[in-house]
Amino acid sequence: MQLPDTMTAVVLRGAGGPEVLVPEARPRPRPAPGQILIEVHAAGVNRPDVLQRMGAYPAPKGAPDWPGLEVAGRVAALGEGGSRFALGDRVMALLPGGGYADYAAVAEENALPVPEGLSLVEAAGVPETFFTVWHNVFQRGGLVAGERFLVHGGTSGIGTTAIQLARSFGAEVYVTVGSPEKCAASLKLGAHHAINYRDEDFVEAIKAATGGQGIDVTLDMVGGDYTARNLAVAAEDGRIVQIAFLRGQAVEIDLQPIMMKRLTLTGSTLRARSVAFKASIARALEEKVWPLLADGSIRPLIDTIYPLENAAEAHRHMDDDHIGKIILTTRYFAG
Incomplete structure:
Protein backbone atom coordinates (compact mmCIF):
# COMPACT_ATOMS: atom_id res chain seq x y z
CA MET A 1 0.00 0.00 0.00
CA PRO A 127 -0.98 2.74 27.38
CA GLU A 128 -0.40 6.00 29.28
CA THR A 129 -2.54 5.15 32.27
CA PHE A 130 -1.73 1.43 32.46
CA PHE A 131 2.04 1.98 32.16
CA THR A 132 1.84 4.75 34.78
CA VAL A 133 -0.31 2.83 37.24
CA TRP A 134 1.59 -0.43 36.89
CA HIS A 135 4.98 1.19 37.46
CA ASN A 136 3.97 3.52 40.28
CA VAL A 137 1.44 1.40 42.18
CA PHE A 138 2.83 -2.10 41.78
CA GLN A 139 6.54 -1.58 41.09
CA ARG A 140 7.41 1.56 43.05
CA GLY A 141 4.57 1.29 45.57
CA GLY A 142 4.82 -2.48 45.92
CA LEU A 143 1.07 -2.99 46.34
CA VAL A 144 0.16 -6.61 47.11
CA ALA A 145 -3.06 -8.50 47.76
CA GLY A 146 -4.70 -7.71 51.08
CA GLU A 147 -3.30 -4.20 51.37
CA ARG A 148 -5.32 -0.99 51.42
CA PHE A 149 -4.87 1.32 48.43
CA LEU A 150 -5.92 4.95 48.00
CA VAL A 151 -6.09 6.89 44.74
CA HIS A 152 -7.07 10.54 44.54
CA GLY A 153 -9.08 11.57 41.49
CA GLY A 154 -10.78 8.21 41.26
CA THR A 155 -12.72 8.98 38.07
CA SER A 156 -9.78 10.35 36.06
CA GLY A 157 -8.11 8.17 33.46
CA ILE A 158 -5.43 7.24 36.00
CA GLY A 159 -8.01 6.75 38.73
CA THR A 160 -10.34 4.47 36.78
CA THR A 161 -7.35 2.36 35.73
CA ALA A 162 -5.93 2.23 39.27
CA ILE A 163 -9.27 1.15 40.75
CA GLN A 164 -9.59 -1.77 38.36
CA LEU A 165 -6.00 -2.96 38.58
CA ALA A 166 -5.75 -2.67 42.36
CA ARG A 167 -9.04 -4.51 42.82
CA SER A 168 -8.05 -7.20 40.31
CA PHE A 169 -4.85 -7.89 42.24
CA GLY A 170 -6.58 -8.21 45.58
CA ALA A 171 -6.28 -4.78 47.24
CA GLU A 172 -8.96 -2.96 49.22
CA VAL A 173 -9.54 0.19 47.19
CA TYR A 174 -10.31 3.68 48.53
CA VAL A 175 -10.87 6.70 46.28
CA THR A 176 -11.50 10.40 46.67
CA VAL A 177 -13.77 12.15 44.16
CA GLY A 178 -15.74 15.38 43.95
CA SER A 179 -19.41 14.45 43.53
CA PRO A 180 -22.00 11.79 44.42
CA GLU A 181 -22.10 10.77 40.75
CA LYS A 182 -18.36 10.14 40.78
CA CYS A 183 -18.66 8.17 44.02
CA ALA A 184 -21.23 5.94 42.33
CA ALA A 185 -19.06 5.53 39.21
CA SER A 186 -16.02 4.60 41.32
CA LEU A 187 -17.95 1.99 43.28
CA LYS A 188 -19.34 0.53 40.06
CA LEU A 189 -15.77 0.16 38.73
CA GLY A 190 -14.79 -1.81 41.80
CA ALA A 191 -13.72 0.62 44.52
CA HIS A 192 -14.68 -0.56 48.01
CA HIS A 193 -14.91 2.94 49.51
CA ALA A 194 -15.57 6.25 47.72
CA ILE A 195 -15.17 9.53 49.61
CA ASN A 196 -16.59 12.83 48.34
CA TYR A 197 -13.89 15.26 49.42
CA ARG A 198 -16.33 18.17 49.12
CA ASP A 199 -18.51 16.72 51.89
CA GLU A 200 -16.05 15.08 54.27
CA ASP A 201 -12.40 15.03 55.31
CA PHE A 202 -10.85 12.01 53.62
CA VAL A 203 -8.35 11.58 56.46
CA GLU A 204 -11.03 11.21 59.09
CA ALA A 205 -13.19 9.07 56.79
CA ILE A 206 -10.35 6.65 56.08
CA LYS A 207 -9.25 6.45 59.70
CA ALA A 208 -12.82 5.53 60.64
CA ALA A 209 -13.17 2.98 57.83
CA THR A 210 -9.84 1.28 58.60
CA GLY A 211 -10.15 1.34 62.39
CA GLY A 212 -7.21 3.73 62.51
CA GLN A 213 -4.87 1.41 60.61
CA GLY A 214 -4.62 3.62 57.53
CA ILE A 215 -3.53 3.16 53.92
CA ASP A 216 -0.66 1.00 52.70
CA VAL A 217 -0.17 2.58 49.25
CA THR A 218 -1.38 6.01 48.10
CA LEU A 219 -1.23 7.22 44.49
CA ASP A 220 -1.41 11.02 44.49
CA MET A 221 -1.79 13.49 41.62
CA VAL A 222 -2.75 16.44 43.80
CA GLY A 223 0.24 17.46 45.91
CA GLY A 224 -0.01 20.72 47.81
CA ASP A 225 -1.97 20.36 51.05
CA TYR A 226 -2.76 16.71 50.24
CA THR A 227 0.85 15.76 51.00
CA ALA A 228 0.56 16.19 54.77
CA ARG A 229 -2.84 14.50 54.72
CA ASN A 230 -1.43 11.52 52.83
CA LEU A 231 1.23 11.19 55.54
CA ALA A 232 -1.44 11.41 58.23
CA VAL A 233 -3.57 8.66 56.72
CA ALA A 234 -0.69 6.31 55.88
CA ALA A 235 -0.37 2.96 57.65
CA GLU A 236 2.85 1.83 59.26
CA ASP A 237 5.41 1.08 56.51
CA GLY A 238 3.08 2.85 54.07
CA ARG A 239 4.18 4.05 50.65
CA ILE A 240 3.05 7.30 49.00
CA VAL A 241 3.75 7.69 45.30
CA GLN A 242 3.54 11.13 43.69
CA ILE A 243 2.88 11.40 39.96
CA ALA A 244 1.63 15.01 39.64
CA PHE A 245 0.94 18.09 41.76
CA LEU A 246 -2.23 19.85 40.67
CA ARG A 247 -2.30 21.85 43.91
CA GLY A 248 1.38 22.76 43.91
CA GLN A 249 4.82 21.19 43.99
CA ALA A 250 6.31 23.13 46.93
CA VAL A 251 5.11 21.68 50.24
CA GLU A 252 6.12 21.69 53.89
CA ILE A 253 6.54 18.21 55.34
CA ASP A 254 6.53 17.10 58.97
CA LEU A 255 9.22 14.44 59.17
CA GLN A 256 7.91 12.89 62.38
CA PRO A 257 5.19 10.70 60.81
CA ILE A 258 7.65 9.53 58.16
CA MET A 259 10.05 8.43 60.88
CA MET A 260 7.51 7.08 63.37
CA LYS A 261 5.56 5.08 60.79
CA ARG A 262 8.59 4.22 58.60
CA LEU A 263 6.96 5.72 55.53
CA THR A 264 8.28 5.95 51.99
CA LEU A 265 7.50 9.07 49.95
CA THR A 266 8.51 8.59 46.34
CA GLY A 267 7.44 9.59 42.84
CA SER A 268 8.29 9.41 39.19
CA THR A 269 7.69 10.70 35.69
CA LEU A 270 7.54 8.34 32.73
CA ARG A 271 7.68 10.37 29.54
CA ALA A 272 11.43 10.92 29.34
Whole structure:
Protein backbone atom coordinates (compact mmCIF):
# COMPACT_ATOMS: atom_id res chain seq x y z
CA MET A 1 0.00 0.00 0.00
CA GLN A 2 1.31 3.42 -0.94
CA LEU A 3 1.55 5.64 2.12
CA PRO A 4 0.96 9.42 1.86
CA ASP A 5 3.93 11.76 2.16
CA THR A 6 2.04 14.10 4.47
CA MET A 7 -0.48 13.71 7.27
CA THR A 8 -2.67 15.76 9.56
CA ALA A 9 -1.20 16.53 12.96
CA VAL A 10 -2.60 18.75 15.71
CA VAL A 11 0.28 21.08 16.55
CA LEU A 12 0.84 23.86 19.06
CA ARG A 13 0.78 27.46 17.89
CA GLY A 14 2.50 28.74 20.99
CA ALA A 15 1.61 28.03 24.63
CA GLY A 16 -1.76 28.77 26.15
CA GLY A 17 -5.37 27.66 26.14
CA PRO A 18 -7.00 24.99 23.97
CA GLU A 19 -7.15 27.42 21.04
CA VAL A 20 -3.40 26.94 20.42
CA LEU A 21 -4.12 23.37 19.23
CA VAL A 22 -4.40 23.63 15.45
CA PRO A 23 -4.55 20.88 12.79
CA GLU A 24 -2.05 21.27 9.95
CA ALA A 25 -0.22 19.18 7.39
CA ARG A 26 3.09 17.69 8.47
CA PRO A 27 5.49 15.21 6.82
CA ARG A 28 4.62 11.63 7.60
CA PRO A 29 7.24 10.09 9.92
CA ARG A 30 9.47 7.31 8.64
CA PRO A 31 10.21 4.46 11.04
CA ALA A 32 13.84 4.29 12.13
CA PRO A 33 15.60 0.95 12.73
CA GLY A 34 13.79 -0.93 15.46
CA GLN A 35 10.63 1.15 15.07
CA ILE A 36 7.21 0.56 13.58
CA LEU A 37 4.98 3.10 11.88
CA ILE A 38 1.43 3.10 13.21
CA GLU A 39 -1.53 4.25 11.14
CA VAL A 40 -3.29 5.94 14.04
CA HIS A 41 -6.99 5.25 14.41
CA ALA A 42 -7.37 6.69 17.92
CA ALA A 43 -5.27 8.65 20.41
CA GLY A 44 -5.74 9.24 24.11
CA VAL A 45 -5.93 12.71 25.66
CA ASN A 46 -4.10 13.04 28.97
CA ARG A 47 -3.32 15.67 31.59
CA PRO A 48 0.37 15.84 30.52
CA ASP A 49 -0.88 16.92 27.07
CA VAL A 50 -2.59 19.87 28.76
CA LEU A 51 0.62 20.76 30.59
CA GLN A 52 2.56 20.60 27.31
CA ARG A 53 -0.04 22.85 25.67
CA MET A 54 0.45 25.37 28.48
CA GLY A 55 4.24 25.33 28.03
CA ALA A 56 4.97 23.47 31.28
CA TYR A 57 5.92 20.00 29.96
CA PRO A 58 8.04 20.13 26.79
CA ALA A 59 8.55 17.06 24.63
CA PRO A 60 11.76 15.08 25.26
CA LYS A 61 14.64 15.54 22.85
CA GLY A 62 13.99 13.74 19.57
CA ALA A 63 10.22 13.43 20.03
CA PRO A 64 7.69 15.28 17.84
CA ASP A 65 6.83 18.66 19.34
CA TRP A 66 3.05 18.16 19.27
CA PRO A 67 1.11 16.32 22.00
CA GLY A 68 -0.05 12.74 22.26
CA LEU A 69 1.35 10.03 24.53
CA GLU A 70 -0.71 7.02 23.46
CA VAL A 71 -2.23 5.69 20.26
CA ALA A 72 -3.89 2.62 18.81
CA GLY A 73 -4.12 1.58 15.18
CA ARG A 74 -2.54 -0.72 12.61
CA VAL A 75 1.07 -1.30 11.65
CA ALA A 76 1.66 0.60 8.39
CA ALA A 77 5.43 0.12 7.92
CA LEU A 78 8.38 -1.59 9.59
CA GLY A 79 11.76 -0.04 10.29
CA GLU A 80 14.92 -2.03 9.66
CA GLY A 81 15.18 -4.92 12.12
CA GLY A 82 11.54 -4.80 13.11
CA SER A 83 10.43 -8.35 13.69
CA ARG A 84 7.67 -8.62 16.28
CA PHE A 85 4.75 -7.17 14.30
CA ALA A 86 3.49 -7.64 10.76
CA LEU A 87 1.88 -5.09 8.48
CA GLY A 88 -1.77 -4.66 9.40
CA ASP A 89 -1.43 -5.88 12.99
CA ARG A 90 -3.59 -4.08 15.55
CA VAL A 91 -1.31 -2.39 18.08
CA MET A 92 -1.30 0.20 20.84
CA ALA A 93 1.75 2.12 21.94
CA LEU A 94 3.19 4.48 24.52
CA LEU A 95 4.84 7.48 22.85
CA PRO A 96 7.13 10.27 24.07
CA GLY A 97 4.93 12.63 22.00
CA GLY A 98 3.31 13.05 18.60
CA GLY A 99 0.18 10.95 19.03
CA TYR A 100 -2.23 13.66 17.82
CA ALA A 101 -1.65 12.71 14.18
CA ASP A 102 -2.59 10.28 11.42
CA TYR A 103 0.72 8.41 11.82
CA ALA A 104 3.20 7.86 14.62
CA ALA A 105 6.56 6.10 14.70
CA VAL A 106 7.52 4.26 17.88
CA ALA A 107 10.05 1.70 19.08
CA GLU A 108 8.41 -1.69 18.57
CA GLU A 109 9.40 -2.58 22.16
CA ASN A 110 7.04 0.15 23.39
CA ALA A 111 4.11 -1.19 21.36
CA LEU A 112 1.78 -3.98 22.39
CA PRO A 113 -0.79 -6.10 20.55
CA VAL A 114 -4.44 -5.15 21.00
CA PRO A 115 -6.20 -8.04 22.75
CA GLU A 116 -9.11 -9.64 20.92
CA GLY A 117 -12.39 -8.05 21.93
CA LEU A 118 -10.84 -4.67 22.71
CA SER A 119 -11.76 -1.89 20.27
CA LEU A 120 -9.14 0.51 18.95
CA VAL A 121 -10.85 3.37 20.80
CA GLU A 122 -10.57 1.43 24.05
CA ALA A 123 -6.99 0.45 23.22
CA ALA A 124 -6.05 4.11 22.73
CA GLY A 125 -7.04 4.70 26.36
CA VAL A 126 -4.72 2.02 27.73
CA PRO A 127 -0.98 2.74 27.38
CA GLU A 128 -0.40 6.00 29.28
CA THR A 129 -2.54 5.15 32.27
CA PHE A 130 -1.73 1.43 32.46
CA PHE A 131 2.04 1.98 32.16
CA THR A 132 1.84 4.75 34.78
CA VAL A 133 -0.31 2.83 37.24
CA TRP A 134 1.59 -0.43 36.89
CA HIS A 135 4.98 1.19 37.46
CA ASN A 136 3.97 3.52 40.28
CA VAL A 137 1.44 1.40 42.18
CA PHE A 138 2.83 -2.10 41.78
CA GLN A 139 6.54 -1.58 41.09
CA ARG A 140 7.41 1.56 43.05
CA GLY A 141 4.57 1.29 45.57
CA GLY A 142 4.82 -2.48 45.92
CA LEU A 143 1.07 -2.99 46.34
CA VAL A 144 0.16 -6.61 47.11
CA ALA A 145 -3.06 -8.50 47.76
CA GLY A 146 -4.70 -7.71 51.08
CA GLU A 147 -3.30 -4.20 51.37
CA ARG A 148 -5.32 -0.99 51.42
CA PHE A 149 -4.87 1.32 48.43
CA LEU A 150 -5.92 4.95 48.00
CA VAL A 151 -6.09 6.89 44.74
CA HIS A 152 -7.07 10.54 44.54
CA GLY A 153 -9.08 11.57 41.49
CA GLY A 154 -10.78 8.21 41.26
CA THR A 155 -12.72 8.98 38.07
CA SER A 156 -9.78 10.35 36.06
CA GLY A 157 -8.11 8.17 33.46
CA ILE A 158 -5.43 7.24 36.00
CA GLY A 159 -8.01 6.75 38.73
CA THR A 160 -10.34 4.47 36.78
CA THR A 161 -7.35 2.36 35.73
CA ALA A 162 -5.93 2.23 39.27
CA ILE A 163 -9.27 1.15 40.75
CA GLN A 164 -9.59 -1.77 38.36
CA LEU A 165 -6.00 -2.96 38.58
CA ALA A 166 -5.75 -2.67 42.36
CA ARG A 167 -9.04 -4.51 42.82
CA SER A 168 -8.05 -7.20 40.31
CA PHE A 169 -4.85 -7.89 42.24
CA GLY A 170 -6.58 -8.21 45.58
CA ALA A 171 -6.28 -4.78 47.24
CA GLU A 172 -8.96 -2.96 49.22
CA VAL A 173 -9.54 0.19 47.19
CA TYR A 174 -10.31 3.68 48.53
CA VAL A 175 -10.87 6.70 46.28
CA THR A 176 -11.50 10.40 46.67
CA VAL A 177 -13.77 12.15 44.16
CA GLY A 178 -15.74 15.38 43.95
CA SER A 179 -19.41 14.45 43.53
CA PRO A 180 -22.00 11.79 44.42
CA GLU A 181 -22.10 10.77 40.75
CA LYS A 182 -18.36 10.14 40.78
CA CYS A 183 -18.66 8.17 44.02
CA ALA A 184 -21.23 5.94 42.33
CA ALA A 185 -19.06 5.53 39.21
CA SER A 186 -16.02 4.60 41.32
CA LEU A 187 -17.95 1.99 43.28
CA LYS A 188 -19.34 0.53 40.06
CA LEU A 189 -15.77 0.16 38.73
CA GLY A 190 -14.79 -1.81 41.80
CA ALA A 191 -13.72 0.62 44.52
CA HIS A 192 -14.68 -0.56 48.01
CA HIS A 193 -14.91 2.94 49.51
CA ALA A 194 -15.57 6.25 47.72
CA ILE A 195 -15.17 9.53 49.61
CA ASN A 196 -16.59 12.83 48.34
CA TYR A 197 -13.89 15.26 49.42
CA ARG A 198 -16.33 18.17 49.12
CA ASP A 199 -18.51 16.72 51.89
CA GLU A 200 -16.05 15.08 54.27
CA ASP A 201 -12.40 15.03 55.31
CA PHE A 202 -10.85 12.01 53.62
CA VAL A 203 -8.35 11.58 56.46
CA GLU A 204 -11.03 11.21 59.09
CA ALA A 205 -13.19 9.07 56.79
CA ILE A 206 -10.35 6.65 56.08
CA LYS A 207 -9.25 6.45 59.70
CA ALA A 208 -12.82 5.53 60.64
CA ALA A 209 -13.17 2.98 57.83
CA THR A 210 -9.84 1.28 58.60
CA GLY A 211 -10.15 1.34 62.39
CA GLY A 212 -7.21 3.73 62.51
CA GLN A 213 -4.87 1.41 60.61
CA GLY A 214 -4.62 3.62 57.53
CA ILE A 215 -3.53 3.16 53.92
CA ASP A 216 -0.66 1.00 52.70
CA VAL A 217 -0.17 2.58 49.25
CA THR A 218 -1.38 6.01 48.10
CA LEU A 219 -1.23 7.22 44.49
CA ASP A 220 -1.41 11.02 44.49
CA MET A 221 -1.79 13.49 41.62
CA VAL A 222 -2.75 16.44 43.80
CA GLY A 223 0.24 17.46 45.91
CA GLY A 224 -0.01 20.72 47.81
CA ASP A 225 -1.97 20.36 51.05
CA TYR A 226 -2.76 16.71 50.24
CA THR A 227 0.85 15.76 51.00
CA ALA A 228 0.56 16.19 54.77
CA ARG A 229 -2.84 14.50 54.72
CA ASN A 230 -1.43 11.52 52.83
CA LEU A 231 1.23 11.19 55.54
CA ALA A 232 -1.44 11.41 58.23
CA VAL A 233 -3.57 8.66 56.72
CA ALA A 234 -0.69 6.31 55.88
CA ALA A 235 -0.37 2.96 57.65
CA GLU A 236 2.85 1.83 59.26
CA ASP A 237 5.41 1.08 56.51
CA GLY A 238 3.08 2.85 54.07
CA ARG A 239 4.18 4.05 50.65
CA ILE A 240 3.05 7.30 49.00
CA VAL A 241 3.75 7.69 45.30
CA GLN A 242 3.54 11.13 43.69
CA ILE A 243 2.88 11.40 39.96
CA ALA A 244 1.63 15.01 39.64
CA PHE A 245 0.94 18.09 41.76
CA LEU A 246 -2.23 19.85 40.67
CA ARG A 247 -2.30 21.85 43.91
CA GLY A 248 1.38 22.76 43.91
CA GLN A 249 4.82 21.19 43.99
CA ALA A 250 6.31 23.13 46.93
CA VAL A 251 5.11 21.68 50.24
CA GLU A 252 6.12 21.69 53.89
CA ILE A 253 6.54 18.21 55.34
CA ASP A 254 6.53 17.10 58.97
CA LEU A 255 9.22 14.44 59.17
CA GLN A 256 7.91 12.89 62.38
CA PRO A 257 5.19 10.70 60.81
CA ILE A 258 7.65 9.53 58.16
CA MET A 259 10.05 8.43 60.88
CA MET A 260 7.51 7.08 63.37
CA LYS A 261 5.56 5.08 60.79
CA ARG A 262 8.59 4.22 58.60
CA LEU A 263 6.96 5.72 55.53
CA THR A 264 8.28 5.95 51.99
CA LEU A 265 7.50 9.07 49.95
CA THR A 266 8.51 8.59 46.34
CA GLY A 267 7.44 9.59 42.84
CA SER A 268 8.29 9.41 39.19
CA THR A 269 7.69 10.70 35.69
CA LEU A 270 7.54 8.34 32.73
CA ARG A 271 7.68 10.37 29.54
CA ALA A 272 11.43 10.92 29.34
CA ARG A 273 12.45 7.44 30.51
CA SER A 274 14.34 5.23 28.07
CA VAL A 275 12.86 2.92 25.47
CA ALA A 276 14.34 -0.02 27.39
CA PHE A 277 12.73 1.06 30.66
CA LYS A 278 9.31 1.44 29.07
CA ALA A 279 9.81 -1.90 27.31
CA SER A 280 10.29 -3.59 30.68
CA ILE A 281 6.93 -2.22 31.84
CA ALA A 282 5.33 -3.34 28.57
CA ARG A 283 6.56 -6.91 29.13
CA ALA A 284 5.16 -6.96 32.66
CA LEU A 285 1.81 -5.62 31.48
CA GLU A 286 1.56 -8.15 28.67
CA GLU A 287 2.24 -10.99 31.08
CA LYS A 288 0.11 -9.92 34.03
CA VAL A 289 -2.56 -7.49 32.76
CA TRP A 290 -3.24 -8.34 29.09
CA PRO A 291 -5.09 -11.56 30.04
CA LEU A 292 -7.48 -9.40 32.13
CA LEU A 293 -8.10 -7.10 29.16
CA ALA A 294 -8.60 -10.09 26.88
CA ASP A 295 -11.22 -11.73 29.10
CA GLY A 296 -13.01 -8.46 29.85
CA SER A 297 -12.19 -8.43 33.57
CA ILE A 298 -10.94 -4.86 33.18
CA ARG A 299 -11.68 -2.24 30.56
CA PRO A 300 -10.56 1.34 29.97
CA LEU A 301 -13.52 3.58 30.70
CA ILE A 302 -14.21 5.93 27.77
CA ASP A 303 -15.92 9.25 28.51
CA THR A 304 -16.04 11.09 25.17
CA ILE A 305 -14.73 10.69 21.61
CA TYR A 306 -13.76 13.65 19.38
CA PRO A 307 -12.42 13.83 15.82
CA LEU A 308 -8.70 14.65 15.75
CA GLU A 309 -9.37 18.09 14.30
CA ASN A 310 -11.44 18.91 17.40
CA ALA A 311 -8.56 18.39 19.81
CA ALA A 312 -9.08 21.89 21.22
CA GLU A 313 -12.63 20.97 22.21
CA ALA A 314 -11.36 17.75 23.79
CA HIS A 315 -8.93 19.78 25.89
CA ARG A 316 -11.73 22.09 27.01
CA HIS A 317 -13.62 19.00 28.13
CA MET A 318 -10.65 17.94 30.26
CA ASP A 319 -11.51 20.82 32.59
CA ASP A 320 -15.16 19.77 32.82
CA ASP A 321 -16.54 16.94 34.90
CA HIS A 322 -15.66 13.77 33.04
CA ILE A 323 -15.34 10.14 34.05
CA GLY A 324 -12.65 8.08 32.33
CA LYS A 325 -10.70 8.73 29.15
CA ILE A 326 -11.16 11.30 26.39
CA ILE A 327 -10.22 9.96 22.94
CA LEU A 328 -9.44 11.49 19.53
CA THR A 329 -10.13 9.56 16.33
CA THR A 330 -8.44 10.10 12.97
CA ARG A 331 -9.73 9.76 9.41
CA TYR A 332 -8.63 6.12 9.46
CA PHE A 333 -11.00 5.17 12.25
CA ALA A 334 -13.85 3.06 10.92
CA GLY A 335 -15.93 2.79 14.08
